[in-house]
Amino acid sequence: MYEIYYAGGIKYIKEVTTFTLPPLVNELEKDGKTIVILASENKLYAIVSLKDPIKETSKYSLDLFKKDGIEIIMATGDNENVASIIAKEVGIDKFRSSCLPLDKKELIDELHNQNKKVLMIGDGINDAVSLAISDVSIAVDSSIDISKNTSDIVLVESNLLAAYNAYYLSKKTVNNIKMNLFWAFFYNIIAIPLAAGAFYYSLGIKLSPMLGALCMSLSSICVCLNALRLRKIKFKEMNKMKLEFYVDDMMCMHCVNRIKEALSIKGVNEINIDLDSKLVSIETDLKKEYIFKLIKKAKYKVREK
DSSP: OOOEEEEOOOOHHHHHSOOOOHHHHHHHHTTEEEEEEEEEESOOOEEEEEOOOHHHHHHHHHHHHTTTTOOOOOSHHHHHHHHHHHHHHHHSSSSEOEEEEEEHHHHHHHHHTTOOEEEEOSSSSGHHHHHHHHSEEEESSSSHHHHHTOOOOOEEEHHHHHHHHHHHHHHHHHHHHHHHHHHHHHHHHHHHHHHHTTTTTOOOOOHHHHHHHHHHHHHHHHHHHHHHGGEEEEEEEEOEHHHHHHHTTOHHHHHHHHHHHOOOTTTEEEEEEEEETEEEEEESBOOOOHHHHHHTTTOOOOOOO
């Protein structure tokens, strides 16, 4: 005898099981959490709730994209309730929820049919098809080879600000290329007829071969120097927030180590803890509320400075 177990989202579990899910599932969904359920056909075994912390840089980056006139659309596999909460927190007006890979592809096809250019940012295998058919695609901190292979740009850090800076650099580079082409054509339209002697009989102007070669070299130098200006581009940065708070029930080095362990996540830097004053100081781009939740999860009380 054997028993079949199912693991998946709420929609899938409802399709393959016969029992009624407890009210806790709806409560977790309302809190903006993604739910994964482990069950057999007639028995519930486990409910796992997941919620990614939203970085302060995410909203800042999306605002930068908006200022450049780019329309933001979020396509996610999360349910509508979770998607709406995330969209509200980061300032996205348009979103599509419960998206399968083909749903994301259809969204991009719709935008192409409206003669729009699409920049797709994704990080998983579910985004591979969409990344492949987008006009420009960026894979963010992806360990999935198929995402890397179908993307034009691969970022080494999971940060939307890095995605904006990649867009910003490419925009400046294209402008630089256009500028070089304009001056190259303008320069050659005048210099080539002059070097060929076109104005010699009418105006008595001529250009010796040695001077012509010098002018051509100067043209190449000017183009190179103009391109090197890209090295001086100042990328957008968001200063990490310095957060200070008290943990009054921190009594010993064991407590200090537990708090450091709780705060040792991506987005938190320079953890400084003074046991005597109970003061904890960190640099982070995560929200204060999320940091406080981590401390409370470690069974300590937080008091704002």
